Amino acid sequence: MSDQEELDQDYGPSEATILFANEVRTEFRKAFPLRSETQKKLEMTQKRNACRIRKQLNFDESMSPIALQAEVQRASFAIESKDRKLEDAEREIAKLKEKLEEKDTQYQKVLDEKEKLEYAKLELTNLSKQTEARLNEVESRNQLENEYWRTIGRKYYIWFKMANEQLEEIHDILSTGGSFDERAVQRINQAPMNIFMQLKDINFCENNYAQSLAAGSLLEFSGVQFEPQTAPQLDFTLFDSRIEGARFGENSTTFQPPKPENADNTILSDTIFSSNSTMADNSTILTGGGRANMSSFDYERDEKIQRLLLENSVLKDRLNVSKGRAEQSLIFEEKNRTLEKEKQLLQSKLDKTFSEIEAMRMGTARKLFSIDEEISKSGSSELNSQNKALKMVDRINNLLSENTKMEKEIASATSKIMSLTKQLNECDRRNSRVEDAYSEQLGKSIELENKLTEMTNKNYLLEQEITQLRQNIQCSVQPTDAGNTTQIFHMPQNPLEAAHEEFQAAETRKRKLSEYSDDPEAKRKREELVEELEERLRKAEIEKNIIEDSYNLHKDLASKFRQVCVALTGLQIKLKDADEGICTVQSEYEGRDRQFVFKCFYGTTRIDMLDVNSDQSSETIRKWEPLMRKYIGERNSIPAFLAAVTLQLEQERDFDQTILERTHTFSVLHAD
Incomplete structure (x- = not known):
């Protein structure tokens, strides 16, 4: 095998x-x-x-x-x-x-x-x-303004060095007792050009040069100190006229620094020409008409006026810078360290000033208490004591005025520090808000991209599922050669x-x-078969009778139960489709052509209202729409809606006819 x-x-x-x-x-x-x-x-x-x-x-x-x-x-x-x-x-x-x-x-x-x-x-x-475009625009604008201010600072610094060098030359001439001849005037006029040639190639960004220049305060600048000289009585009419001319705008180029212009390639050249013209005008004051009538005292007064005008212009420039827009956050960030150092220096100066004031007060008190001792020791007369007392009072008044002035300066410096600190804090807050907004928008963009990817994946899965369902439906609907009722069996034998x-x-x-x-x-088997068949027939007839009786009984009970439900609720409920759970509800107070259609979901408490069957369905829906919105839409209660419908229909029918019919009665049972 x-x-x-x-x-x-x-x-x-x-x-x-x-x-x-x-x-x-x-x-x-x-x-x-x-x-x-x-x-x-x-x-x-x-x-x-x-x-x-x-x-x-x-x-x-x-x-x-x-x-x-x-x-x-x-x-x-x-x-x-x-x-x-x-x-x-x-x-x-x-x-x-x-x-x-x-x-x-x-x-x-x-x-x-x-x-x-x-x-x-x-x-x-x-x-x-x-x-991003706005940020780039702000950044470019800030960079451009930063470049403007850097150019302006360089320009004013060179101008200041020119003027200072010219004053130094004048100071040297005056200190040596020389005269303003052509050689001296040439030295004075040549000094600004020498300074410009020295500073034209300097780089302010190297070796912390700009930081060292920004350190300190304007109050530390004492200028060029001139020593007073004895001079004969002079005629000040020319000097007063010049002061009045400078005050009312005449010969303004002598005392006013050049104003900043548009940012182009001619800023530095304009600065040089304006500085040269200013120096030339200044030299005209020194070497112009009436030069022989001017003395060292006149030069000193002119220098003080120029210095005051220079300080005034510098203060105005700083005031304009401090009043700039708060959006210059980058500039303020660059100046943050410098301002902190200035704050520390001002704080140290404040402490030093307070200590000096305290020392002055203590010294004044000692002098006041030692007046009597000095008078007794010297043994001077009453006139000397009065003079000393007057001098002491004058000294006290001077000290008080200096104290008041220093307190005002301290208050102004403190207010300036506070304003700058507030501006820095405001700029920091705005920068943080902009960064937060940008990060928030970036996070939202990433979240939306992730959500889009997730929805795309879900869409792809749903498309695959739909394709599979369509294939299944096509396979189930596709006819076969065997027909709808034929089944083919493959057997090993014929x-x-x-x-x-x-x-x-x-x-x-x-x-x-x-x-x-x-x-x-x-024969016996035939008889047994006949008896068995007769017994089966008898049992079948009995079962048939039982089924018919049970059917009639259930039918009777269902009819009675329906009548009781209609009598109690006033609603007639009919089940139209048992498999789908479709039923109709009709009130006994309305016509038979008006009924509500509901769908019941077996195994759950969900019931949906499908339609209103009526000859005039639109009017019926319009009639019951408020109750539908109230009980079905808001409270989600169909029994409450049907009860409200029953109450309204009962109120609308004829009450006299209801009394005559007497179809409903009631009684009250009392327990013993």
């Missing part, structure tokens, strides 16, 4: 398969007998008499009415089962269609949401671009031959049990 034969023997048909094949063979023999057997059966029936035919009709299972009724019942049951399966399949197809529609709606919603997200992303992108063999065996057994057989066992 080969391996294939052993494998076939091991994997042969099972016992259940054999039994099923025998049953199919038997049913097939009964349904499709052979021609020879049919011919023999016809010949035998022709030879039999009426008695034999009657007995055969009574005892042949295939021709008996009980067997036919059973076959009909089985066929009807099979048809009903097939119909139920068909209905289930149709219901399943309808559910699949609904799911497909829901998926389509969800897909459409996802697409709409995707479009909204893309629009929001585009808006955020535009907003971020606008913010069922036709098995059916023939089974039919022949059944005919053989039937012949043995026929009337020709005198076997007592066969």
